Amino acid sequence: KNQVEQSPQSLIILEGKNCTLQCNYTVSPFSNLRWYKQDTGRGPVSLTIMTFSENTKSNGRYTATLDADTKQSSLHITASQLSDSASYICVVSDRGSTLGRLYFGRGTQLTVWP
Amino acid sequence: EADIYQTPRYLVIGTGKKITLECSQTMGHDKMYWYQQDPGMELHLIHYSYGVNSTEKGDLSSESTVSRIRTEHFPLTLESARPSHTSQYLCASSEASRNGTDTQYFGPGTRLTVL
Numbered sequence: 001k002n003q004v005e006q007s008p009q010s011l012i013i014l015e016g017k018n019c020t021l022q023c024n025y026t027v028s029p030f031s032n033l034r035w036y037k038q039d040t041g042r043g044p045v046s047l048t049i050m051t052f053s054e055n056t057k058s059n060g061r062y063t064a065t066l067d068a069d070t071k072q073s074s075l076h077i078t079a080s081q082l083s084d085s086a087s088y089i090c091v092v093s094d095r096g097s098t099l100g101r102l103y104f105g106r107g108t109q110l111t112v113w114p
Numbered sequence: 115e116a117d118i119y120q121t122p123r124y125l126v127i128g129t130g131k132k133i134t135l136e137c138s139q140t141m142g143h144d145k146m147y148w149y150q151q152d153p154g155m156e157l158h159l160i161h162y163s164y165g166v167n168s169t170e171k172g173d174l175s176s177e178s179t180v181s182r183i184r185t186e187h188f189p190l191t192l193e194s195a196r197p198s199h200t201s202q203y204l205c206a207s208s209e210a211s212r213n214g215t216d217t218q219y220f221g222p223g224t225r226l227t228v229l
Contacts, residue, residue, distance in 0.1 A: 004156075032215050043118075043204050043220025044157075051215065089157075093215075101173075102218075104156040 004092050006105040014113055017080055021108045023073040023090030031095040035064050035075045038087045038107065047075070080112045117141050120205050120221035127195055128229050135190045135224045137205030146188040147218065149204040150174060157204065163188060195228045
């Protein structure tokens, strides 16, 4: 069964600190992995996308890594800000269909305190 | 900021009512999607469309129906709402790509409560 598991489920950090969120997947075949940020009451917004051949990608203070061999990804947030408080969702796409089906994790709920 | 819009943002209705959730995008995207999301849970695909006059059911069985008469418009209809339909409904769109790396742009969602 194709699955995407994220950890931790929730995380509280102080403003200015760094944090790392984890994503493990069993989706096969594999096409790409995305990290989305979802603010409360809003739709998800794409942060990064990585294909099989990419093992790191940055978007400002967000850096995503991918190990396709171990089927693991992480999202590292540097110098956190209050606006980083959100749910971070890992999404994996297979290439087994013309739709490129997406498998969603349940997200990590990050809270940044002042 | 993605140019994809959903109305209403919040809706509280009684059981048995017919409702239509609106979704529009101005990016000219061929693909559009409807997801259902409960608090703390993953998104579940309930409908998708490759283009005008194309609609397909997603992974999660849903009693809702959709239509795609125009590229920019993808409304979702519930003929008779029930409390079990209470959820957040997210609409998304993307450009068709050959390698499956198209990014989905999401609307702000409609939070539906059925009493």
